[in-house]
Amino acid sequence: MDFSAVGAAAAEALTLASFIGIGGGVLLGYVVGVIPGLSRSVAISIAIPMTFYMSPYIAISFLIGLSKGTAAGSAVSAILLNAPGEASSAATALDGYPMAKQGKPKTALQIGLIASVMGDILATIILIFVAIPFARVALMFGPYEMAAILAFALVFIAGLSGGNIFKGLAAGGLGILLGTVGLDNQTGLPRLTFGYTELMDGMPLIAVAIGTLALSEMFVQSEKLRYERGTMSVALKKDDSDRMTWPIFRRILPTILRGTGVGTFVGALPGLGPSVGSFMSYGMAQKAAKEPERFGKGEPKGIAAAESADNAVIPAALIPLFGLGIPGNVSAALLIGAFAIHGITVGPLLLRDNPELLYSIFAGMILASVIMLALGWFGLMFFAQITRVPPHVVIPVVIFFCLAGMMLQGYGTFGLIILMGFALLGYLMKKYDYSFVTFLVAFIITPMLELNLRQSIILSRGNWEILLGRPIAMFFIACTVLALVTLIIRTFRTDKAAAGAPNSE
Amino acid sequence: MKKTFAAILGATMMTAPMAMADDWPTRPLTMVIGFAPGGSTDIQGRVLANVMEEYLGQPVNVVNQPGGGSAVAFTRLKNTEADGNTFLFGGTTALTFTPIITPVEYEIDDFEYLAAVALGQNAIVTSAEQPFSTFDEIIAHGKENQMTYAQQTPLDEAIMRAIAEEEGLDLAIVPTGGGGGMAPLVLGREVDFAYSGGTHAQYTPTGEMVVAAFMSAERSPFYPDTPTLMELGYDYSIEDYRTIIVPQGVPENVKARLLEAAEYASESQAFKDITEGNTFFPVVFIGQEEMEANVRRIRAATEEVMAD
Numbered sequence: 001m002d003f004s005a006v007g008a009a010a011a012e013a014l015t016l017a018s019f020i021g022i023g024g025g026v027l028l029g030y031v032v033g034v035i036p037g038l039s040r041s042v043a044i045s046i047a048i049p050m051t052f053y054m055s056p057y058i059a060i061s062f063l064i065g066l067s068k069g070t071a072a073g074s075a076v077s078a079i080l081l082n083a084p085g086e087a088s089s090a091a092t093a094l095d096g097y098p099m100a101k102q103g104k105p106k107t108a109l110q111i112g113l114i115a116s117v118m119g120d121i122l123a124t125i126i127l128i129f130v131a132i133p134f135a136r137v138a139l140m141f142g143p144y145e146m147a148a149i150l151a152f153a154l155v156f157i158a159g160l161s162g163g164n165i166f167k168g169l170a171a172g173g174l175g176i177l178l179g180t181v182g183l184d185n186q187t188g189l190p191r192l193t194f195g196y197t198e199l200m201d202g203m204p205l206i207a208v209a210i211g212t213l214a215l216s217e218m219f220v221q222s223e224k225l226r227y228e229r230g231t232m233s234v235a236l237k238k239d240d241s242d243r244m245t246w247p248i249f250r251r252i253l254p255t256i257l258r259g260t261g262v263g264t265f266v267g268a269l270p271g272l273g274p275s276v277g278s279f280m281s282y283g284m285a286q287k288a289a290k291e292p293e294r295f296g297k298g299e300p301k302g303i304a305a306a307e308s309a310d311n312a313v314i315p316a317a318l319i320p321l322f323g324l325g326i327p328g329n330v331s332a333a334l335l336i337g338a339f340a341i342h343g344i345t346v347g348p349l350l351l352r353d354n355p356e357l358l359y360s361i362f363a364g365m366i367l368a369s370v371i372m373l374a375l376g377w378f379g380l381m382f383f384a385q386i387t388r389v390p391p392h393v394v395i396p397v398v399i400f401f402c403l404a405g406m407m408l409q410g411y412g413t414f415g416l417i418i419l420m421g422f423a424l425l426g427y428l429m430k431k432y433d434y435s436f437v438t439f440l441v442a443f444i445i446t447p448m449l450e451l452n453l454r455q456s457i458i459l460s461r462g463n464w465e466i467l468l469g470r471p472i473a474m475f476f477i478a479c480t481v482l483a484l485v486t487l488i489i490r491t492f493r494t495d496k497a498a499a500g501a502p503n504s505e
Numbered sequence: 506m507k508k509t510f511a512a513i514l515g516a517t518m519m520t521a522p523m524a525m526a527d528d529w530p531t532r533p534l535t536m537v538i539g540f541a542p543g544g545s546t547d548i549q550g551r552v553l554a555n556v557m558e559e560y561l562g563q564p565v566n567v568v569n570q571p572g573g574g575s576a577v578a579f580t581r582l583k584n585t586e587a588d589g590n591t592f593l594f595g596g597t598t599a600l601t602f603t604p605i606i607t608p609v610e611y612e613i614d615d616f617e618y619l620a621a622v623a624l625g626q627n628a629i630v631t632s633a634e635q636p637f638s639t640f641d642e643i644i645a646h647g648k649e650n651q652m653t654y655a656q657q658t659p660l661d662e663a664i665m666r667a668i669a670e671e672e673g674l675d676l677a678i679v680p681t682g683g684g685g686g687m688a689p690l691v692l693g694r695e696v697d698f699a700y701s702g703g704t705h706a707q708y709t710p711t712g713e714m715v716v717a718a719f720m721s722a723e724r725s726p727f728y729p730d731t732p733t734l735m736e737l738g739y740d741y742s743i744e745d746y747r748t749i750i751v752p753q754g755v756p757e758n759v760k761a762r763l764l765e766a767a768e769y770a771s772e773s774q775a776f777k778d779i780t781e782g783n784t785f786f787p788v789v790f791i792g793q794e795e796m797e798a799n800v801r802r803i804r805a806a807t808e809e810v811m812a813d
Contacts, residue, residue, distance in 0.1 A: 142695040143679075183573060186680035188606050188659045197580045197610060200573030345685040353688075353707060451686065455679045459653055459695065 010363050018058055019371075022364055025062035026371045029069020030379070033076070034386045035394055036083040037221050040070040041330045045209040046398070048338050049405035056342040057357055061364030063338055064318075067331055068120055068368050071274065071311045072376055075112035076383050079303070080105060080234045088274035088310045091282040095295065095302030100234040102298050103242065106380065110244035111252060111300050112307045113376040119260045119308030121369045123315040126264050127322075128362050131351070134323035138348040141324070143455035144467065148476035150449040153270045153326050155483045158438040165491040171429065171439040178203050179446025186454070198414050205337045207406060207415055208443055211422025212429070212436050213330070215402045218395050219427045225391055236384045252304040255285050259308030266309070267316025270328040274313040281309030315365060321346055322358065325448075330437055333444040529759050530590065533564040537582060537593045539575025545703045545784045549623060549747060550594045552779045556770040561762065574658075575599035576609050583611045587752040589759035596625055596745045601803040602660050605811050613804060616750050618796035619760060620767035622776070623786040625745025627661070627720035629734075630705045631698040632691050633713055640718035640737055643698055647674035655681045655690050655699035661720065663810055664734075664741040665700075671739075688714075706785035721745075727785045741810060744803050747786065748796060764793065 025047075032043040047066055051059035074085030079096035092112060099108040141149075158168045181192045182202035193199040259281040266277035285305035286295045295302050317328040318335075325347025327333035339346045344354070351358050376383075406419045429436045460466040467474055536557075538550045547569065554565040570578040575595050585591045600613050629640060637646045646652065647669075656662040656678050669676040679696060681687040684704030690696045692713055700720070708714035709728075719725055719733040720743045734741055749767050751760065770776050771790035780786050791799070 139689070140693065142693055143690070183607070185682045186656065186659070186662070186678075188603075190607055195608065197573060197577050200576055200607075201571060347689075349685070349689055447682075451680060451682050455681075455690070455695075458677050458679045461651070461677055 010359075014363075014367075017055075018061065018364060018367070021054060021058035021062045022065045022368050023371050023375075025065030026069040026368050026375060029066035029071075030073035030372070030375060030383060031069075031386055032066075033070035033073020033085045034383050035389065036077050036081065036085050036387075037217070037391065038394065038398065039086055039213075039217070040067055041209075041334060042214040042217055042398070043070060044331055044334045044338075045206070045213045046401045046405050048206060048209075048334065048341065049408040051338060052341065052408060056339075056344055057360040057364065059338060059342055060335070060361050061368065063335060064314075064361070064365055065368035065371070067314050068311065068365075068372055069375075071120075071314055072113060072116040072307075072372050073383065074310075075116060075303075075307050076109060077387050079108045079112060080236075080384055081387050086274070086310075088278045088313070089306070090275070091278040091306035092303055092310070094282065094306070095297070095299045097234075098296070099298035099300070099303070103239070104298070105234050105236055105384075106239070106242040107244050107248070107300075108298075108303060109380055109384075110377075111248065111303045113373065114244065114249065115252065115256050115259065115304040115307035116311040117369055117373045117376070118256050119263055119310070119312040120315065120372065121366065122257075122260045123264045123267070123312035124362070124365045124369060127315045127318055127365075130268075131319050131322040134319065135348040135351040138324050139352065141348075141472065142470075143452040143459065144470045144473040145476070146324075147449060147452035147456050148473040148480070149324065149326060150445055150452060152476045152480040152483065153320075153328075154442060154445050154449065155480050155487070156270055157329075157441050158435070159483055159487045159490075165487045167434050168438050168487075171434045171436065172442040175439040175442025176446045178208070179443045180450065185447075185451060196414070198411055202447070203443070204411060204415060204418065205340075205444070207411070207418040208422050209334055209337065209440065210402050210405055211419045212426030212440060214398065215419065215423035216426025216430060216436075218399050218402070219423065220430055221391060222395050225395070236381060248300055252300050255301045255304045256308040258284060258288070259305045260312045263309035263312025264316040267313035267328065268319045270320055270326065273329050274310045277309040277313040278306040281305045322350065323348065325350075327441065327444065330440055333441055336444060529762055530561055530563040532590065533566055534561070534589075535591045536565050536567050537578050537591060538567060538569050539578030539593065539595045539599065540569065540571050545786065546595050546747065548784060549776075549780050549786065552776050553594060553622065553770050556773045556776050557766040559773075560766045560769040573599075573607070573609075574603060576603055576607065579611045579616070580609065582750070582752055583615045585752060587754035589751055589755040589763060591751075592619075592763065593750045595747065595750070597748055597800050597803065598625075598658075598660075598745055600800055601744075602658070602807050602811075605804075605808055606659055613800055615753055617753055617755065617760070617793065618800055619749045619751060619764050619793050620771075621746035621748045621789060621791040621796050621799075622767055622771045623747040623780050623788050624723075625721065625743075625747060626703050626706075626725060626786055627743040627745065628701045628705050628716045628725075628731075629698055629718045629720060630691060630701045630708075630714050631717050632694050633715050634694060635697065638715045638717060640732070640734070643717055644668075644672050644674070646697075647672065647676065651675045651677070652698075653677045653679065653696040655679050655687050655696040657681055657683060657687060657700045657702060660743060660807065660810070661700040664720070664739075664743070667741065667810070668734075668739055703784060703786065706783075725785070726787055727781075742806075744799070746791065746796065746799060760793070 032038045043066055044063055047063060051062055070086060074089035075092045078084040078089040078093035079100050082093050082097040084090045084093050096108045158172050181199055183200050184191055190200060262281040262284060263277040282302060282305045285301050286292045317332050320326045320328045321332045327336055336346055406415045426436055536550060536554045538547050540546045551567055554567050558565045570581060576599050578593060579599050582593050603609060637643050652674060654665055654676055662678055681690060684702060687699050688704055691699045705714055705716055709716060716728050716731045718737060719731055722742045722744050724733055768790050771788055777788050780788050
């Protein structure tokens with residue numbers, strides 16, 4: 001590591017502006033996490049336009065802080081409401097809610113917070129030590145390797161998003177089609193722009209992301225509002241015996257470490273989101289426990305296992321992003337867009353040419369964890385109150401931010417029309433169970449995949465044998481074929497046992 | 506939609522009293538940049554805005570309007586009120602080249618070219634680890650071996666295709682999508698040589714990349730020993746001027762003030778430091794008359810190259 005760069009990075013991370021930016025991100029993330037129905041990717045897609053006026057370092061740290069905040073905040077509603085703020089905190093509710101009902105809501109929240117923060121910091125440190133050597137290796141990857149890895153990531157993410165392979169293909173195909181809109185990158189001729197100058201650089205990412213993720217979700221939520229009325233949340237009382245103690249911490253520490261390991265592993269693989277991580281960690285903690293029957297009845301280890309893994313996934317998902325420039329999930333894909341807005345290409349060259357920026361982001365991530373601990377510890381009462389904000393207040397506010405975020409893009413009315421179109425598309429996809437995750441990842445990956453594939457075909461002059469000298473590319477092509485075959489077999493087998501597959505976000 | 510945009514601008518302007526002759530500007534100005542933040546145009550534009558602000562005594566706000574290599578920004582600029590309060594800073598390729606291959610809604614005559622303050626840099630680069638480093642060596646190597654070239658625009662591709670045909674090279678040309686995509690291909694030696702619109706400034710000081718030749722009309726003062734394609738006997742060049750551009754019809758006194766501000770900026774140390782020191786673009790000052798002629802001359806030359 002270049003230590004002068006590290007020093008400079010630490011100095012930048014400790015300025016007032018970065019405290020405000022990152023702190024704001026964590027706080028916003030926390031609030032979003034607490035509110036059930038507002039998910040991480042919704043928050044990121046709405047927040048990207050807010051970063052236009054920040055420096056690249058603060059912008060990215062703000063967004064990562066926001067991600068981290070949602071993971072910690074979602075535990076609050078899981079514990080107090082039994083309604084997880086994120087799908088990934090569903091495992092936290094299994095023990096958190098019973099514990100809260102037993103009169104220990106504060107202890108449960110503190111366990112969740114400590115597990116979150118520890119999982120977070122440890123996984124961030126692992127990211128720093130893994131991403132750097134990984135990026136060095138990845139520098140040797142050429143277009144053949146990149147095309148093969150991108151194809152694999154696409155199929156893998158599609159597969160994990162669950163459901164019918166044909167619906168997956170339809171969603172992915174639509175994403176690929178929309179990803180090809182814009183000027184052809186070699187001839188400069190417009191493709192599918194229908195004469196609109198606004199589409200020359202492709203479908204605006206913000207419109208696609210905010211539309212299919214955030215705005216459509218608000219439609220779904222307002223529809224639900226008609227049938228469901230608010231649940232009762234457990235209130236926090238003044239009770240000195242209700243707090244986390246040293247013996248409890250010692251008891252859950254091994255669980256936290258295991259959860260961090262599981263979360264980091266799951267996060268580093270493309271497509272497996274925090275939900276897989278937290279449930280896998282919960283299951284492993286239960287298996288390893290001396291009294292597994294206590295799980296589900298308010299066992300502190302259950303909370304610790306789920307929350308540590310949930311939070312560890314977030315920094316770990318940045319390993320393929322910083323190492324290869326490939327997004328592991330929707331949130332990471334949105335980060336690629338955010339980097340692009342600030343004129344930065346994510347990937348192995350980022351570390352080489354712009355190490356200060358990357359080190360600053362790492363420093364910012366550690367800072368975010370610390371801020372998260374402070375906010376979560378002292379703001380417990382405040383966040384507990386947010387669980388009581390009714391959806392009919394939340395939904396219009398979010399819709400406002402969706403539209404405002406699109407207007408900031410400078411596309412004018414044209415942008416709003418496209419945004420509405422994608423909101424409708426997202427709504428229909430959710431309604432009829434087409435994976436919008438597959439759609440969105442395909443949309444974001446397509447330009448990269450197309451470019452690398454084109455380069456490979458031209459450079460090889462159409463000669464297949466060139467792949468024989470490219471073992472890494474061969475390996476990923478084999479993996480892609482294998483994943484496709486597995487998916488097809490699964491679709492034909494699981495007519496009865498369908499569904500149940502976890503979503504990657 | 507364009508109407509809305511113009512209407513909003515119009516409405517905001519209504520509130521300010523019409524600017525009188527010499528006291529222009531009386532309200533904050535907007536500098537439009539047709540690329541995303543972070544690129545060389547953006548970096549130069551932001552410093553330029555600061556320096557112009559210093560001279561004009563009103564804030565100059567930078568607005569990025571990326572898309573289609575500035576085509577989006579020019580389309581918008583055409584439809585803004587011609588009062589000089591909104592102007593564009595950027596290269597001229599969107600006027601001299603883009604309209605030839607893409608249907609766009611603007612033409613050269615829709616704008617006025619007040620002043621160029623920096624010269625665009627177009628180079629042919631290769632990795633320092635290749636067995637060749639000058640353009641002649643590349644050609645000599647290509648006569649014996651199949652070669653690969655990474656393009657960034659259809660224009661540099663057309664030029665390189667013509668040269669390959671003249672010299673009898675077997676050349677495969679790949680797209681890169683920009684300087685960020687070109688660098689790993691060259692450094693990883695996936696391609697033999699490539700076009701660079703300025704990215705080389707990052708990699709030549711470290712000794713990883715070498716400039717084999719310039720596609721610009723003149724040599725770069727930062728690489729005095731590297732010849733241009735013209736000097737090597739190939740009759741092609743890509744010229745690009747970083748220019749301050751306003752819609753047609755801006756009042757004479759306003760244009761004069763903007764021109765003065767541009768001249769002031771071209772002499773400012775801050776602008777020189779960033780433009781020459783960080784991006785390796787020579788700072789110049791070329792007035793309106795010469796720029797109007799330049800834009801039309803380059804357009805005609807480009808049409809000729811692309812027609813082949």
